[in-house]
Structures are given as C-alpha cells and as structure tokens.
Amino acid sequence: MLYVEILGNLPQMAEGEVKALLELNNKEFRIIERDYLFLALKANEEAFSYLKRLGMAHEYGILLFSAESLEELYLKAKALKWGDFINTTFKVDRETMLNCSYNVKDLEKELGAIIAQQGFKVNLSNPGTLIRAYCGEKLWVGVRKETFSAKEFEKRKADKRPFFKPIALPPRLARAMVNLARAKKEVLDPFMGTGGILIEAGLIGLKVYGVDLRSDMVEGAKKNLEYYGIKEYKLQKGDATKLRELFPDKTFEAIVTDPPYGTSATLGGKKREDLYEKALESMYEVLDGYLSIAFPAEFNVEKTAERIGFTILEKYYQRVHSSLDRYFYVMKN
Numbered sequence: 001m002l003y004v005e006i007l008g009n010l011p012q013m014a015e016g017e018v019k020a021l022l023e024l025n026n027k028e029f030r031i032i033e034r035d036y037l038f039l040a041l042k043a044n045e046e047a048f049s050y051l052k053r054l055g056m057a058h059e060y061g062i063l064l065f066s067a068e069s070l071e072e073l074y075l076k077a078k079a080l081k082w083g084d085f086i087n088t089t090f091k092v093d094r095e096t097m098l099n100c101s102y103n104v105k106d107l108e109k110e111l112g113a114i115i116a117q118q119g120f121k122v123n124l125s126n127p128g129t130l131i132r133a134y135c136g137e138k139l140w141v142g143v144r145k146e147t148f149s150a151k152e153f154e155k156r157k158a159d160k161r162p163f164f165k166p167i168a169l170p171p172r173l174a175r176a177m178v179n180l181a182r183a184k185k186e187v188l189d190p191f192m193g194t195g196g197i198l199i200e201a202g203l204i205g206l207k208v209y210g211v212d213l214r215s216d217m218v219e220g221a222k223k224n225l226e227y228y229g230i231k232e233y234k235l236q237k238g239d240a241t242k243l244r245e246l247f248p249d250k251t252f253e254a255i256v257t258d259p260p261y262g263t264s265a266t267l268g269g270k271k272r273e274d275l276y277e278k279a280l281e282s283m284y285e286v287l288d289g290y291l292s293i294a295f296p297a298e299f300n301v302e303k304t305a306e307r308i309g310f311t312i313l314e315k316y317y318q319r320v321h322s323s324l325d326r327y328f329y330v331m332k333n
C-alpha cells in the first residue's frame, strides 16, 4: 500500500489527479480511503514513476499501517520489522491534520522509542529514513519517498518566465490538468498563450503541441519552453476553432487547455460562448482520448459538450476571485 498527502486548496481535484495517475499506471490501482488530506492507495512501488508527476500533492510514500487508537498503533509498531524500511538512521515526523481526533503530542517520542528498541538510531537533522505519522480520523504510519517542493513549482510561476503575461495558470494547477487528461505521450493546447500548460506537460516527458491566434504568444511560448529545457514541441499560429485544418492527419490522445475568459483582446473578436462551442467542436474532431479544460462557471458547457458527443467524467469548482469562478472539466470523446 502507498499513501499521498494532497494539497488543501482544491482537495477534490487533487484527489482526482491521484486517481487519474493510478488509472494510467495500472487498472488494479486505486484510492481506498481518504482521511482529510491523506489518501491511502491500493498500489505498489511501480506507481512511483507516475506519482512523481503529481502537481497538487505534498508528498507520497509507502503506507505501513493504520490504527484507530494509539494503543493499536504502538502494538502494530512493535510487531513490525523496521529493518525492511530503515537502513541507517531514522526520524519520526508527525502531521496533525485539522480533523485529528487523538492526543498525539507524544507520538513521535513513543513511536521513535519503539523503533529504536529494534536497534535503529535517531537522526533528527539528516535521517536516512523519514517515518511519517498522520493524525486524522484514523492514525496512519508510512515511510516518505518523495516530497514536492513548493520552490520547484514557484520557479515556473508566470512572472518567472522569460515571456510573461498575467493570463497563465499557476504551475501546480496546470500540471494537475495535464495529469487529469491521462496523457502518456503527447498533449495539445489549442489556446496555449504563454505555454504554461505545455511547460508542465513537457517537463514530465510528453511531446507538446501548441496553437494560439497571436504570433507574439507563439514566439513567447517558444522562448518559455526553451528556457525550461523542453525540446519536443511543435507550436503554430492558428485558430482553435479550425484544428483539423492545422492538423490534417493527426489525432491527439490528450488535449489540455484554458480558453480565454475575458471580453478583452484575448478573445480574438469572437463572442465568448460562440468561441467555446466552436472550439469544443473542433477539439472533438482531432481528439481520441481525454480533454481537460477550464471554463468560467457561468458558461453552461455541459449541454454543449454532450451535444457534440463528449462524455463529462469529472468536474471541479474553483473560486479564483470575486469576479471569476471556474470549473475544471475532464471529458472523453
């Protein structure tokens, strides 16, 4: 069993991202329980190569056991062969989640003492193995394998890129959208703007295709992709409502995109709802797989998408600020 600790700002979407990656990895893998921001997974270490793509997570690792009382936790800890997980030194690190329903103030000390009795040394500053104890509705004990540093994502925030426009999504969200599209080899973003989605897709090894109506965006996105070391890209100026003309012989396994919300220049002179409808029709024609897309909440996409032939699989709400609410959709054609 494995665990993932997801981010707290959009937990449903973060859970959906984990589910998508597990599905992509192995049909048998799944989430078996969620305790606030802690997910228990039926999966093995094969899943690490997919989980390392996550955008909306703090960390993942091996789940050793759960308990419904501190006594049960200590009994299980005594029975465990810690040598299977610890080579050199260790540290116990506790996460007390908002729903924690136990008095866990001595947990690190007590659990650490049990492990030390099996002959392992504590090293608080540079442990060889980090044992994680989560307190929620249940108690969970695991071994951390990977953390996602906020700094790494920050380095790719819109204003850190060589070509900057304030239209780009935060990198973690862009990464999650790519993962929700279950992409294995490639991604098309037909409204690529500065290339934020394509950067996240390129960094996990996908070949990226981008389209934008404006040549300054095409030039700028290219600069951004190069800056982050992405080589496998094909960008072109063009209209997202005419994708078949741009790609006469190509069908994509995944489209991930964030169409313009505003009434400003980014709409290219079209009425917003017409643009959305025509773009959905056009994406449908070049897709054989999943579409991961954001729309402002007031656009009733469901009727339009279903009329075109899409099946809506998932929907996640986000309030961006007082005048923008949006939904992230995952659809299949």
Ligand SMILES: C[S@@+](CC[C@H](N)C(=O)[O-])C[C@H]1O[C@@H](n2cnc3c(N)ncnc32)[C@H](O)[C@@H]1O
Residues within 6 Å of the ligand: 167, 168, 169, 190, 191, 192, 193, 194, 195, 196, 197, 211, 212, 213, 214, 217, 238, 239, 240, 241, 258, 259, 260, 261, 266, 267, 268, 275
């Ligand atoms: C919300 S922005 C995309 C932001 C992008 N995710 C990023 O990281 O910068 C929408 C983009 O769609 C482009 N656009 C508008 N109408 C278009 C159309 N019909 N075809 C292609 N691109 C279009 C705009 O020029 C703008 O760059």
